[in-house]
Amino acid sequence: MSEELISKKELLDLTGISYGQLYRWKRKNLIPEPWFIRKSSFTGQETFFPREKILQRIDRILGMKDDLSLDALADVFSPSPGDIRLSAGELLERNIVTSTSLNLYIETAGKSEGMSLLGFDQMLTVYVLDKLLQSGDISLEEGRLLVQALEEYLPGLAGQECGVRLTRKMGVAAFILVPGDIEIYMDRSVRTVVRLSLARCTEELKLLVSGSEG
Numbered sequence: 660m661s662e663e664l665i666s667k668k669e670l671l672d673l674t675g676i677s678y679g680q681l682y683r684w685k686r687k688n689l690i691p692e693p694w695f696i697r698k699s700s701f702t703g704q705e706t707f708f709p710r711e712k713i714l715q716r717i718d719r720i721l722g723m724k725d726d727l728s729l730d731a732l733a734d735v736f737s738p739s740p741g742d743i744r745l746s747a748g749e750l751l752e753r754n755i756v757t758s759t760s761l762n763l764y765i766e767t768a769g770k771s772e773g774m775s776l777l778g779f780d781q782m783l784t785v786y787v788l789d790k791l792l793q794s795g796d797i798s799l800e801e802g803r804l805l806v807q808a809l810e811e812y813l814p815g816l817a818g819q820e821c822g823v824r825l826t827r828k829m830g831v832a833a834f835i836l837v838p839g840d841i842e843i844y845m846d847r848s849v850r851t852v853v854r855l856s857l858a859r860c861t862e863e864l865k866l867l868v869s870g871s872e873g
Contacts, residue, residue: 662842664696665710674717687729687778689720689733689736703765735865743868744776748865757869760789763799767806780817781863784809785822786864787855796853797825801832808834825853 671678684690685722696707716736723732747765749754764770764785777785788805791797795803805825822840826833828849837843840856 663710664698664707665713668705670708670717674714674721676717676721677740678781684720684729688733689729690716706809731869735862735869743779743782743865745782745868746776746819750777750782755782755784755791755864756789760785760792763792764788765800766802766808767776768810770798774834780809780813782868783857783861785815786867787857787860790860791825791855797832801825801834804832805834810834812836813857815841821857823855825856826849826851 665673666742667681671681671757681690682871685692685695690713693711694708696709697704697706698707720732723735727735743755745755747761750761751758764781768781768784781844783804787809791805792799792802807822816836816838819838820840822837823842824835824837825847826835826845833851835843840858
């Protein structure tokens, strides 16, 4: 199934932003270059965007631009983790994750309880784990599978948009990491239970970390 597109004219009319704002945000890397899709039309060349992604991004920009500079927003929306490190104690003190998720991560990943600082990939793994446990979408055992998958593959996906899917077939769970967060097709007996964007989780975690500083 191809992604639904929205034309530039329709986007500007629907969101109320100006042509200048749109291209300023592009220059500031708030909107990725690949989202600007040039296609032939009866009037010549026209620019289109992935409808769901661009509308969500513009809504988030408009909601945060009064509190953060464009450069700060660009960092939030960047898939690059940056050099952010926190201790396990700081994650708990700032209410970024719960002790249940942190302890499950430490146990499953074979880390020591007194580990010094967690890098961003490690924090993101605990954050995603906590998010899915808190929502009730996964069990503790499935949480262990998630940690194992993210610990093994997340470092190699740095800077890439990626989706996380939890599938079940005949009661057997499996996590799938999808670079590019593209649509994947499986036989009808496989049920997708969870579909999560790591890019969106990265944005949320960066905001939580920056918002809890100072």
